Amino acid sequence: MSIDILPKALTxxxxxxxxxxxxxxxxxxxYAYAVLRRNPKSAKQLAHSLDQLHDRVxxxxxxxxxxxxxxxxxxxxxxxxxxxxxxxxxxxxxxxVAIERTGQxxxxxxxxxxxxxxIDNIGPEQLHIPELIERIKTDDVQEIIIATNASVxxxxxxxxxxRYIQEAGLNTTITRLARGIPVGVDLEYADQxxxxxxxxxxxxx
Amino acid sequence: MSIDILPKALTxxxxxxxxxxxxxxxxxxxYAYAVLRRNPKSAKQLAHSLDQLHDRVxxxxxxxxxxxxxxxxxxxxxxxxxxxxxxxxxxxxxxxVAIERTGQxxxxxxxxxxxxxxIDNIGPEQLHIPELIERIKTDDVQEIIIATNASVxxxxxxxxxxRYIQEAGLNTTITRLARGIPVGVDLEYADQxxxxxxxxxxxxx
Numbered sequence: 001m002s003i004d005i006l007p008k009a010l011t012x013x014x015x016x017x018x019x020x021x022x023x024x025x026x027x028x029x030x031y032a033y034a035v036l037r038r039n040p041k042s043a044k045q046l047a048h049s050l051d052q053l054h055d056r057v058x059x060x061x062x063x064x065x066x067x068x069x070x071x072x073x074x075x076x077x078x079x080x081x082x083x084x085x086x087x088x089x090x091x092x093x094x095x096x097v098a099i100e101r102t103g104q105x106x107x108x109x110x111x112x113x114x115x116x117x118x119i120d121n122i123g124p125e126q127l128h129i130p131e132l133i134e135r136i137k138t139d140d141v142q143e144i145i146i147a148t149n150a151s152v153x154x155x156x157x158x159x160x161x162x163r164y165i166q167e168a169g170l171n172t173t174i175t176r177l178a179r180g181i182p183v184g185v186d187l188e189y190a191d192q193x194x195x196x197x198x199x200x201x202x203x204x205x
Numbered sequence: 206m207s208i209d210i211l212p213k214a215l216t217x218x219x220x221x222x223x224x225x226x227x228x229x230x231x232x233x234x235x236y237a238y239a240v241l242r243r244n245p246k247s248a249k250q251l252a253h254s255l256d257q258l259h260d261r262v263x264x265x266x267x268x269x270x271x272x273x274x275x276x277x278x279x280x281x282x283x284x285x286x287x288x289x290x291x292x293x294x295x296x297x298x299x300x301x302v303a304i305e306r307t308g309q310x311x312x313x314x315x316x317x318x319x320x321x322x323x324i325d326n327i328g329p330e331q332l333h334i335p336e337l338i339e340r341i342k343t344d345d346v347q348e349i350i351i352a353t354n355a356s357v358x359x360x361x362x363x364x365x366x367x368r369y370i371q372e373a374g375l376n377t378t379i380t381r382l383a384r385g386i387p388v389g390v391d392l393e394y395a396d397q398x399x400x401x402x403x404x405x406x407x408x409x410x
Contacts, residue, residue, distance in 0.1 A: 005281065005305045006298075007273040009261030013254040019247065021239045027227075032258075033299050034226045036271070040259035042224065049218040050252035053237075054245035056214030066241070068212040076210065093211075094238050100210045 064111035064128045066093045083107045088145040091115055115153040136170050143173045269316035269333045271298045288312045293350040320358040341375050348378045
């Protein structure tokens with residue numbers, strides 16, 4: 001329908017924007033129109049960024065974080081100020097950004113590349129678990145902080161990982177991010193499971 | 206900060222996405238990561254659409270709708286099935302899409318290109334009002350449907366337009382989109398002004 005109403009180039013862009021996660025037709029229209037109204041240079045700039053993306057980004061062979069294609073390993077891992085003996089295990093590369101924002105973590109990261117999810121046909125062998133075991137050995141890792149998401153899959157992946165590391169005969173300390181009431185949330189709106197975790201994990205003052 | 210954590214090409218794309226309306230840093234990250242995880246071809250495709258956009262889209266000199274750069278006038282205006290004697294006046298080109306979605310309007314459109322807004326330094330002379338007057342004369346327009354937004358600026362632009370057309374000595378019928386309770390909204394949640402409009406505009410059954 002819109003083929004007649006809007007110019008083809010705009011319709012094409014709306015369709016492409018509509019492929020982004022969580023972007024419906026109206027939002028895609030809004031984005032496309034915003035780009036059209038702005039300076040053509042900023043459209044070309046976004047085009048350039050997109051065009052370069054895949055050639056300029058690769059996965060770190062050690063930590064599986066995203067890195068510049070001309071880097072050998074993740075700059076965080078290469079940084080001598082970072083403690084390689086503490087490894088925070090996350091599901092996806094962007095989880096690193098979230099943890100780095102706290103400014104509180106001075107260890108290194110290991111990206112699993114997903115979670116175990118039988119429905120999606122993702123088993124442990126699709127994740128970067130053997131490479132983690134390898135790192136524990138070569139870097140003499142003292143603590144593994146499992147920071148998978150608080151989803152069912154995140155939980156079962158954490159459990160699997162814990163057993164896997166223990167069965168490999170490694171005596172690394174394994175920890176998990178604390179669960180509890182997030183900042184700014186009223187008790188009455190907290191769900192049962194979160195409250196249970198908050199009670200179990202209570203701290204003496 | 207993120208310069209170190211994420212590869213430069215990804216950071217650049219996140220920044221560019223962050224320039225889209227209503228897109229904050231987290232959403233921009235999500236978009237960029239989604240593009241990265243997908244086929245490089247779809248990134249190149251979006252890049253291509255963006256690159257072409259400004260060269261392939263222009264404004265119709267008659268209706269000020271957006272059209273293909275190789276079209277002379279808006280296809281809707283050129284369509285002989287469309288009644289040129291009924292003109293729906295809208296603020297922005299995308300408003301046409303919204304009205305076309307109803308499938309109920311068989312007239313033509315005229316895009317004002319904005320609304321009168323003294324704060325933003327936009328007066329009537331920045332809008333395509335003289336061209337509308339011209340169209341009313343040449344196309345012998347019988348009805349002007351003012352479909353500006355229900356904002357303060359939309360209302361005052363509608364009022365200005367009405368007076369302007371009348372003062373130009375044109376005896377075209379001028380109408381305005383009905384105001385009232387939108388579908389699916391409970392009375393108790395409707396605001397006072399909308400309810401007042403709904404009462405004033407009540408219809409005999």
